[in-house]
Amino acid sequence: MQRLYLVCVLSTLLACKQKDIAQSYSSSTRRTSNSSNYEKKPKKCFKVVDGAPAVDDPAVHVLLLIDPSSSTVVSSCTGTFVSDNTLITAGHCVPAAGEKYVLLATNGLELEKTGKPPAKAVAPLKAFFDPSLESNSRGGRDVGPSQSPEIDLAILVFADHTSSDWLPLANTAVTVGTEVKLVGYGSSHAIDPEKDQSSSVKKLMGYNKIAPLDAIKGNMPTEGLLFTFAWGEPGEAAKHGEKTVSGAPGDSGGPLIANGVIVGTVSRGVTSKDVPSLEQQIGTNTLNVFVDVTNRVAKNLLAQAAAAGARINYADPSRQVKPPENKPSPDAKEPATEAPGDCL
Numbered sequence: 001m002q003r004l005y006l007v008c009v010l011s012t013l014l015a016c017k018q019k020d021i022a023q024s025y026s027s028s029t030r031r032t033s034n035s036s037n038y039e040k041k042p043k044k045c046f047k048v049v050d051g052a053p054a055v056d057d058p059a060v061h062v063l064l065l066i067d068p069s070s071s072t073v074v075s076s077c078t079g080t081f082v083s084d085n086t087l088i089t090a091g092h093c094v095p096a097a098g099e100k101y102v103l104l105a106t107n108g109l110e111l112e113k114t115g116k117p118p119a120k121a122v123a124p125l126k127a128f129f130d131p132s133l134e135s136n137s138r139g140g141r142d143v144g145p146s147q148s149p150e151i152d153l154a155i156l157v158f159a160d161h162t163s164s165d166w167l168p169l170a171n172t173a174v175t176v177g178t179e180v181k182l183v184g185y186g187s188s189h190a191i192d193p194e195k196d197q198s199s200s201v202k203k204l205m206g207y208n209k210i211a212p213l214d215a216i217k218g219n220m221p222t223e224g225l226l227f228t229f230a231w232g233e234p235g236e237a238a239k240h241g242e243k244t245v246s247g248a249p250g251d252s253g254g255p256l257i258a259n260g261v262i263v264g265t266v267s268r269g270v271t272s273k274d275v276p277s278l279e280q281q282i283g284t285n286t287l288n289v290f291v292d293v294t295n296r297v298a299k300n301l302l303a304q305a306a307a308a309g310a311r312i313n314y315a316d317p318s319r320q321v322k323p324p325e326n327k328p329s330p331d332a333k334e335p336a337t338e339a340p341g342d343c344l
Contacts, residue, residue: 054109054183054203054204054205055109056205057183057203057205058107058164058165059080059081059107059163059165059166059167060078060079060080060107060183060184060203060254060255061078061079061080061081061087061105061106061107061163062076062077062078062079062105062106062107062108062111062185062201062203063076063077063078063079063087063089063093063103063104063105063253064076064103064104064105064106064117064118064121065095065102065103065140066102066103066104066117068102071116071117072115072116072117073115073116073117076185076201076250077089077090077092077093077185077250077252077253077254078183078184078185078186078250078251078252078253078254078255078266079093079105079156079253079254080166080167080183080254080255080262080265081162081163081165081166081167082166082167082168082169082262082312082313083163083166083310083311083312083313083321083323084160084161084162084163084164084166084311084323085157085158085159085160085161085162085163085309085310085311085323086155086156086157086158086166086305086310086311086312087105087124087155087156087158087163088153088154088155088156088169088253088255088262088265088293089153089154089156089252089253089254089265090152090153090154090252090253090265090266090267090291091129091130091133091141091143091151091152091153091154092133092140092141092142092143092152092252092267093154093252093253094127094129094141094154094156095140095141102117102123103123103124103127103156104117104118104121104122104123105121105122105124105158105162106118106121107163107203108203109202109203110200110201110202110203111185111200111201111202112200112201113198113200113201122158122159122162124156124157124158125157125158125159126156126157126305126308126309126310127154127155127156127157128154128155128156128157128301128304128305128308128310129141129153129154129155129301130151130153130297130301132144132147132151133147133151133152134147143267143268148221148223148224148225149221149225149267149268149289149291150221150223150224150225150291150292150295150296150297151297152265152267152268152291153265153291153293153297153298153301154253154301155301155302155304155305155310157305157308157309157310160323160324161323166313167255167257167260167261167262167313168260168261168262168313168314168315168320169261169262169293169294169302169312169313169314169315170258170261170262170263170293170294170314170315171294171314171315171316171319172294173263173292173294173295174210174226174258174263174264174292175210176210176211176212176213177209177210177212178209178210178258178263179207179208179209179258180207180208180209180210180228180256180257180258180263180264181205181206181207181256181257181258182205182206182207182208182228182245182247182251182254182255182256182257182266182288183203183204183205183254183255183257184203184204184205184247184248184250184251184252184254184266185201185202185203185204185250185251185254186204186247186248186249186250186251186252186254186266187248187249187250187251188234188248189232189233189234189248190230190232190233190246190247190248190269190271190286191232191233191271191272191273191285191286192233192273201250205245206243206244206245207243207244207245208228208229208230208244208245208246208288209228209244210226210227210228211227211228211229211282213227215281215282215283216282216287219281223295224291224292224295224296224297224298225267225289225290225291225292225295226256226263226264226289226290226291226292227287227288227289227290228244228246228247228256228287228288228290229244229282229283229284229286229287229288230244230245230246230247230284230286230288231244231246231284231285231286232246232248232271232272232285232286236285240284244284246269246286246288247266247269247288248269251266252266252267252268253265253266254266256290261315262293263292263293263294264290264291264292264293265290265291265293266288266289266290267289267290267291268289269286269287269288269289270286270287270289271285271286271287272285272286311323
């Protein structure tokens with residue numbers, strides 16, 4: 001009986017250096033062939049595969065984990081402001097209890113890998129995430145082996161007027177076949193990340209469509225999630241007559257956008273390198289998994305954050321919010337556009 005395994009290919013923020021980061025969800029499937037197993041391996045953080053420069057997406061930022069003992073960048077994710085003071089990202093992009101790392105944000109289009117954090121980057125004041133996310137030995141969080149990625153969401157609250165650009169959240173779930181845009185600071189290689197030897201981190205974007213669930217149901221959780229099928233290496237989509245892009249590690253937490261509205265955030269994915277039979281099952285070699293921002297977990301976290309001072313904009317005009325009139329002093333910190341350091 002064929003089985004489809006979900007692994008952290010759009011890897012968790014801290015798991016980019018972690019050894020046992022792979023997680024699997026399996027059950028019976030509707031297609032038959034030989035069963036497949038794979039060895040759990042770490043993945044490097046890495047740009048939207050086959051993406052173009054995201055010049056029209058200033059609301060999207062790179063998030064960094066900094067080890068304060070060495071003042072070096074440990075790993076990175078992507079996040080998007082939904083108001084002047086509130087950013088949405090993946091739950092696994094938030095440090096675990098103990099605050100071993102400091103979370104920072106910057107929105108430069110191309111950032112050199114220096115290993116050092118930006119001098120003027122901004123740390124959030126509060127973070128809201130599902131408490132059932134498991135902690136790991138490196139100070140991070142992740143979805144547990146028996147959990148669904150629908151909980152992989154976090155809301156970060158910054159000081160007022162931190163961002164002058166933001167995107168609204170969807171009010172209703174997006175439908176299958178809808179064209180969506182993916183934006184992120186991930187890699188140009190999803191299947192073979194070691195091939196990405198670039199000296200900078202770039203904010204890239206590209207398009208895909210919400211995939212049907214027929215080939216996924218029965219293999220992994222689908223409730224509260226969105227999916228896209230893609231080709232995970234540069235040029236592969238064109239070889240198959242497609243123009244789709246794929247997410248990759250480093251894109252985690254980045255937005256899935258439909259008609260200018262955030263409908264989902266990058267959680268993780270699986271590639272044919274981990275599951276050789278993947279292409280046979282879904283027709284492409286990369287399955288990207290996104291958290292639906294209208295699911296029950298998202299609604300709960302957004303409500304908690306709003307009660308604590310987060311301003312959240314929605315596609316519904318009646319739910320738009322404005323920042324306070326009193327602007328920060330000239331000495332207040334602004335999001336940096338300097339180099340964030342190495343994405344390990």
